[in-house]
Amino acid sequence: MTYVSACRNGRMGGMNVPNDQGGLRARKKQRTRAALIDAGLDLFLAHGYEATSVDQIAAAVDVSARTFFRYFASKEDIALAKGTEFDELVLDALASRPAADPPLEALRAAMLDALRESAADSGVQRFLVTQHLINKTPALLAGNLRRAAGAEARLTAEIAKRQGLDPAEDMRPRVLVAAVCGALRIGLEATCADPSREPARMVELVEQAIDLATAGIPQRWGEDPHRW
Template identity: 85%
Template sequence: MSAPTDQGGLRARKKQRTRAALIDAGLDLFLAHGYEATTIDEIAAAVEVSPRTFFRYFASKEDIALAKGAEFDELMLDALAARPAAEPPLDALRHAVLEMLRAAATDSGVQRFLSTQHLITKTPALLAGNLRRAAGTEERLTAEIAKRQRLDPAEDMRPRVLVGAVCSALRIGLEATCADPSRELDRMVELVAQAIGLATAGIPQRWGEDPHRW
């Protein structure tokens, strides 16, 4: 009775390995030759699959470039949802962001993680898609913060403002890390934490009842 389940598990693992291999091959080619110069046929060939197989996993090469960012967004959202319910919203969001960074660096390596972020921000064809992805993630983070605070984000802007400030700080911290010669994990976490501190200075741990002030 266990054979069908085992076969299903094997198929799922094989599909996951193929998907991960396509992402890794695509990023390698993008970073080596540029996004525009890289073709889907080249990505498929690097993994020894057909272009038809490629399209079973991804609709375009843009999806390859943005796939890791989407995975890291899910890590951040899961980390925020797992924070203690009584933890102040800023602390919970800061911990979630820094936990995501550590996981991202462990998965990809700091240098590769930063190089991918740089590729996206410097490639017009990718920037719009990345901004759409980031906007969707901010909406979900806002909803989680609002739920934790028992607020309606349509009537109280504080969750959205907090998330916007922290996400902007994350971007600035990563830009600062790209300019830092060491590009080490601890330094990346330090710079992002510093940027979050600057962006959220003055926001109290506990919010009052008035939605027009912290």
């Protein structure tokens, strides 16, 4: 085997040569995706959602519209991307909670942990401004509701699994998730209404809303699916 053929096969002297091409491609794709989100949100905020086109977003990142559609199905996906990322944080946080955690404790901790992680990110102000944009843009509200409904369904399935329940027969997982997610929405709306939109205040308001919404829900559930 020649030196060239050995390199092409990823081996030298019987040893594997690290091949980071896959990792480089993944990082490049992630950077392009993030750049498209940032450019889209900048344009939405500067010119309005309806007035911004996919071609403008793509041009701002110096890529083609065809490349844009490799990452996103529509410009709506750009506007909802931050919310989708937050959904994944909550789901991952819930899945990593100890199995012995009661349902309310597990979901409350997962939601607040994800929120604190988001608040520590420099993009939290962008997230809050985007939420404000969604709330005042009718064209985005329906899509945002679909996104939220999908996330709630996945959280419900996770809570039901942790409790060994069938969510089709026992409504408690769904009711708990709806209460906590409704509180999240109210807390975010209250934060968006505050001109300062401080990340610490966001966490405080959401925590307060969750505690108010779940005040009557016990930590441990009984055997009767018709009552907590």
